Amino acid sequence: MEFWLQQTLNALQLGSIYALIALGYTMVYGILRLINFAHGDIFMVGAFVGLAGALWLGLPMVPTLLFTMACTALLGVTIERLAYKPLRNAPRVSAVITALGIGIFLEHFVLGTVGAEPRAFPALIAGGRFDLPGGLTVNSVQILIIGVSVVLMLGLDWFIRGTLTGMAMRAISWDRSVVPLMGINVDRIISLTFAIGSALAAAGGVLFGQAYPIIDPYMGILIGWKAFIAAVVGGIGNIRGAMLGGYILGMTEIYVAAVLPSTYRDFVAFTLLLLLLVFRPTGILGRVQAQKV
């Protein structure tokens, strides 16, 4: 029992990072019906921007996080304006191919400027272990990752449900064509969506650097795919679904690795998740939405 609870803490740590990245996939899909395949690489860029903030600017934890989120948000908006906006009325496959291209561009931009060798991400908080009741121990990085992620996700959830701009995002996801009649600039809301999604992925990048302190230009590929699958499992387009999907994926991976050789981890984990999609193709919280003509 103690062993499983300890594994659950590890799963919450990993799941938090997946959830933060999955939110960007699901938000962009929700309003544009675009699978932004560059999003995993946004996460990678976030990790490197965080590295620059921590190493070159010597920023402490919270400023590094804020600096990274702001810079990466700007990157996300720039990509949207330059690459996706001109394709707003093009066939959807054009935008998807563009997203793949942007992802490869980002990987090789970082490869070219920073180099291929993996970099060590400095620890930004003091290490430490704390005993919990029941013989569990939690370390400071776990508290940081889970705490920051939960705060960001609660903030996002409030924003989406409680503010007019959040309502506008949900309205766009239902029927973009009517939204201008409410006096809402749809382009601005779309840009904001990319900004928020990119900032969350960037936070995931910095937190990842604290837990798994080796980063490289290709780190966003596999993690990005996994976060995308987390978003689909939760029900793509659904914000709470992306959070849930991230944690489900984290738990599946950690629990599988706890009982099977770690080489089986992704194989078994993804078999389970794909099976889930066979029985619930819209994901756990996803709904079948009426197709609009």
Add this chain to the structure above:
Amino acid sequence: MSETRPDPKHGLALGGTVAGEPLLTLEDVHVSYGNIRAVRGISMEVRQGEIVTLIGANGAGKTTTLRAISRLIPIAQGRMSYRGRDLTRYPAHQVVGLGICHVPEGRGVFANLTVRENLMLATYSRRGKGDINQDLERVYSTFPRLAERRNQYAGTLSGGEQQMLAVGRALMTGGDLMLLDEPSMGLAPILVEEIFRILVEINRQGTTLLLVEQNARMALQIAHRAYVLETGAIRVSGPARELLDDPRVREAYLGA
């Protein structure tokens, strides 16, 4: 029962003549979709306080005209002005701020938002124009059924309730001119009467209406003036009461 029916004499109140200042003016407006010329040189005017109706068959260009006024689609040529301002210089999301609200064809309510959220969303670009809470209460008192269902998702409403929500949402923008695209579409006759009764009431409270309808008889009964659109051009126009008796209109649109 007679209370719920639109007042057929309402058109007499303004005598079908000039009402207030011109609000909306269209001059020789053309709209094309690719090679299809949907609207071919429309000129019309809506004055403060009026109910003006635009009637005509399916495909005559009624919806296209409203969408052009709201700037949802560009015009190929012509002039459109609202209170003397050139409408073509504003993007769609700024037209609301000028005072034009649009109840779109098929209602266009956001099914994944609650009734209250739909209403509040329409205040997005409102700044300091009147009291939003007061307007919300006004919408709830005009449409008590929306008040009862304020926390329900709009997708759970009946067709008539969704139409009420679409009208209420337009009121929440604080606009002076309401464009209505087929508010009777798909509704039972008793609901159509209720909606039209409320439209007359909204007009009496000061909102000018430009009403697009296939239900020509109902529209002509509540309107002061009317334009009849055929294949993208205005064929007949005049006081609504006279058009009700016009043999050309009776034959083509009133089935008599």
